[in-house]
Amino acid sequence: MRIIYNKVIPFKGFGAMNILGLVFSRVPENSMSITTKRHEQTHTYQQYEILGIAALLSLILCNIFASWWYLLGCLVIPFVIYLFGFFMELILPPYHNLSLSFGFVKGEGIVVKFMKLWGIISQAWIDAYRDNCFEREAYLNDHNPDYLATRKAFAWVGYILKRDERRGK
Ligand SMILES: [Zn+2]
Numbered sequence: 455m456r457i458i459y460n461k462v463i464p465f466k467g468f469g470a471m472n473i474l475g476l477v478f479s480r481v482p483e484n485s486m487s488i489t490t491k492r493h494e495q496t497h498t499y500q501q502y503e504i505l506g507i508a509a510l511l512s513l514i515l516c517n518i519f520a521s522w523w524y525l526l527g528c529l530v531i532p533f534v535i536y537l538f539g540f541f542m543e544l545i546l547p548p549y550h551n552l553s554l555s556f557g558f559v560k561g562e563g564i565v566v567k568f569m570k571l572w573g574i575i576s577q578a579w580i581d582a583y584r585d586n587c588f589e590r591e592a593y594l595n596d597h598n599p600d601y602l603a604t605r606k607a608f609a610w611v612g613y614i615l616k617r618d619e620r621r622g623k
Pocket residue numbers: 493497589592
């Protein structure tokens with residue numbers, strides 16, 4: 455893993471951005487914590503595993519359809535897998551936001567209702583980002599000094615159906 459400290463990437467509000475082990479960070483030079491490094495290294499392993507799946511599927515598609523064009527799957531399939539993890543957070547229960555937030559009050563206008571609904575939907579998306587299986591594997595284990603040595607390959611898959619310990623409310 456190589457860390458590039460800079461003032462531009464990622465956007466403000468995000469701690470770090472990891473592309474296959476190349477990590478961009480906005481924190482001051484050499485000040486990334488060991489916890490964050492462990493978190494990012496977990497993401498690096500996840501990305502290698504996803505790329506492995508994508509490469510294998512792409513080669514199979516190349517063979518089936520007799521065309522090298524399907525190697526482009528190596529670029530597309532990782533995003534499909536990431537979005538799958540993201541949408542599983544939206545689809546699978548518990549639906550904490552919905553139960554908390556449908557606080558429509560009698561007599562309030564359509565605009566207020568719309569704003570409330572918009573708030574619920576946007577919060578659900580934020581939670582789905584924060585709690586998708588890749589993030590949960592990383593943040594639930596980033597304080598464990600032995601995690602990277604003991605981690606099982608494709609550990610993130612198990613977090614799709616592990617519905618406790620989510621941060622979203
Ligand atoms: Zn993360």
